[in-house]
Amino acid sequence: MFELDVRSRKPIYEQLVEKLKQLIINDVLKEDEKLPSVRELAQQLTINPNTIQKAYRELESQGYIYSLKGKGSFVHPSGKVDNEEELKKVREELKKLFAEAIYLGMTSEEIAALLREVEGGQQDD
């Protein structure tokens, strides 16, 4: 499914959150698709189930997945995500990153081009 860098200074569960988020955002994992179970993914990646659970819990609190006891964890449909708190974080993050990019010498046109590039690759409903 994907790989993790155990030697990284970044916590495994954070790497997991990022990777899964990317898969969801880029529509590799479709709406309402079932994710591997906590224990199954733990076995696949040879890491502890608790670490997977921590990542899933984080993804759920951010609105990317939903979990049903006894059934499994599923991708939250994009259109139905309503997480004002996450949106606020992303806006703040964007502002900081824009300032940083400009400071490092990027022009707004370069940044805008990057946005169009991402926008194009996005096949949203």
Place this chain on the structure above:
Amino acid sequence: MFELDVRSRKPIYEQLVEKLKQLIINDVLKEDEKLPSVRELAQQLTINPNTIQKAYRELESQGYIYSLKGKGSFVHPSGKVDNEEELKKVREELKKLFAEAIYLGMTSEEIAALLREVEGGQQDD
């Protein structure tokens, strides 16, 4: 000068790096301005000098400040920053954040507006 959240789950030195970066980017700290010395800032914030040094080392490696033994640490002039590695990281970060913002429901126009906002006035945290 600023405040830190010791109770945060984010390491103190990382918070320091972020705050100082913001001050530099938003021109609160001017080009070639002298930063507080490692020991002085440590005393002001009542944290260990080693923690300050770690933050300064990080800022230096990212191209935001330069340090002269016996003299002090100073803000690296914006125009002279040439850190392709940092720029690459920022571009990747931007792409991820764009995809995330769009997934959470932001339109490209909203994102572009945010960029214009940052581009125009210098805003703070």
Place this chain on the structure above:
DNA sequence: TTAACTGTATTATTACTTCTAGTACAGTAG
């Protein structure tokens, strides 16, 4: 109902990172 899944929670222990503390060395400036 039972068996085998699922998510979730708890506790204990280990491993790792962060932070602190103390010390030291080298360069600068008055």
Place this chain on the structure above:
DNA sequence: CTACTGTACTAGAAGTAATAATACAGTTAA
């Protein structure tokens, strides 16, 4: 010289991440 500056290192305390084992509750199919 004295008193600043950055930088480096070791040691240990404190906090976080990861593992391990166990348990409970809900779902599903035989």
